[in-house]
Amino acid sequence: MAGEVRQLDDRKLAVLRAIVQDYVGTEEPVGSKALVDRHNLGVSPATVRNDMAALEEEGYIHQPHTSAGRIPTDKGYRLFVDKLAEVKPMSAPERRAIRHFLDGAVDLDDVVARTVRLLAQLTRQVAVVQYPSLSRSTVRHIELVALAPAKVMLVLITNTGRVEQRLVDCPGTVGETLLADLRARVNARAAGQRLPDVPGLLDDLPALFEAADRPTVTVVLATLFETLAEQSEERIMLAGTANLTRFGHDFPLTIQPVLEALEEQVVLLRLLGETADAGMTVRIGRENAYEGLNSTSVVSVGYGSGDESVAKLGVIGPTRMDYPGTMGAVRAVARYVGQILAES
Amino acid sequence: MAGEVRQLDDRKLAVLRAIVQDYVGTEEPVGSKALVDRHNLGVSPATVRNDMAALEEEGYIHQPHTSAGRIPTDKGYRLFVDKLAEVKPMSAPERRAIRHFLDGAVDLDDVVARTVRLLAQLTRQVAVVQYPSLSRSTVRHIELVALAPAKVMLVLITNTGRVEQRLVDCPGTVGETLLADLRARVNARAAGQRLPDVPGLLDDLPALFEAADRPTVTVVLATLFETLAEQSEERIMLAGTANLTRFGHDFPLTIQPVLEALEEQVVLLRLLGETADAGMTVRIGRENAYEGLNSTSVVSVGYGSGDESVAKLGVIGPTRMDYPGTMGAVRAVARYVGQILAES
């Protein structure tokens, strides 16, 4: 039967690879003749045509209309990425340039800003960088400041250089002694700990204070825990939207939902959230859950100081993108950002 | 001579107004017949044609090609905005909606975020909101935290709810007593003061400390002054880029430089910086210094808590925009944001 799962032989795979490469380069459907001319496949166009027919049968490529060349489908790109392409490493000068550019950063905001711009430039696509997430980092310091008799400001500083502050309304006047005591105890236990672990280390704290002070302690701790747990505060930085103009011919239709998606931090966060914890994730076309991005691909990867990923970054481009090059750039940038963060 | 400055009579102005209104509505060059049909000008098309010829002579309108309708020039829009149009006030329900939407904000970030989205929605254009600038606000509290023996963290909290922090490397170990003393004195003098005034109020402070502590005090103060003076930290929030897709037919060409401009915070800041301190500023087409925005108009205005402007906001759209409506929306939003800020 034709329905049986047919193993694609090496030459068919080579043809698919060639189609992807050519199409990415020229943006035009690629025909059998052109293929044979540009890649030395060692066979005739007719043979290639047969292979193409088979590839189309299996759903890897597709014809816009009869008597036109072929275009890879999402499935075709998927196979290409999984089996046919190697991540293209950055050249030594490129790596030096990345390193040098990122080295100039002065603080966390700057690191993220530089990273996202760099990534957009290297890939000529839209770049997205998530701020190092609170949940994976550790506490450097927690500060409590009395602003008014019953108002305390809570400042949380993480090892990634991020600072979060919250105002706390206390049930009654808060003495400086109490505050100092609380501050000392909280820091003694929490400093250096990973954020998600902190609540567990502090939950018996109210019991150590006098009954009169307990409501205040409880409220402050509650706010602290809230801050620690806060996922919604995750921030994202974007760059390279102007690269969208290179998308294609059916322009406004494609670009509008993408622009809309890019404005929704939630969408972007979810997008990056789908990145596997280890290794690079490539989502091609329809594989993206968000409908507006159905004709784009997302290449994303985690990065972090040390060996553990604290946040994600990636790029968004047309499904017809240079996957090996993009993946190389994304990987390289992620690696160097990680190094920078580890150093600071 | 034809070169003499000719006063435009009322009817010509009415014709110009009608042309602008129609063109903004239809996006198509408008001809004499259509004009007479849609606005009851009380004269015949032929008369209108004569007026149009005059208006073109003076440079207020322009013909894409012979035998096409007329399109307003930048100069035409300018006259329209200056003399022919009234700012269109928001309706009561609209005002209520604005108020309600902004009232839900929980902190400064949220206020700005909501404002920018609201503005983008109301005007269906790209909205830009500058964070309340440090330089116009007042000090609510300054906090000093010892992080390490010779490292102090400086936190500046303003009345607009903004928080800035800086790490200070001190020349030697910093005792908690010194820090407490310094903290108390700094706050006593600076709290409630406008940021630019603070350095003047503190410059004799080192003299009040013992010689041994002076280097530390000096360094901390220097960092504080730097933070206060910092203009480059001005931040901007953006929304509505997807509205760019409604720009026009010659699409990618127009939109690309605009997207590029929007990514350059510096450009946007300068753009808003050109806003007059009082009243609304409208920059039309070539009036914009930045070349990429030569086919857009920028409507901007200051906003602030109380009667004084602490920052700017505005929208960017095609020169062919609904000026009265846009100006009304911008003004209304600015007013309500000001109120919100004043309350919090």
Place this chain on the structure above:
DNA sequence: TTCTGGCACTCGGATGGTCGGAGTGCCAAG
């Protein structure tokens, strides 16, 4: 003077027909 109706003219854009070429599928022979 200023406005109006009439008129000849221009020109962009839509419509439709033709044509070439790139590309295909199939087939029979190597």
Place this chain on the structure above:
DNA sequence: CTTGGCACTCCGACCATCCGAGTGCCAGAA
């Protein structure tokens, strides 16, 4: 299984035509 040949398809470019909106100008009315 591969190859060259061949008939076929169909997109897109090119061109000619045509329609109509819009114009400028002019002579006559108000």
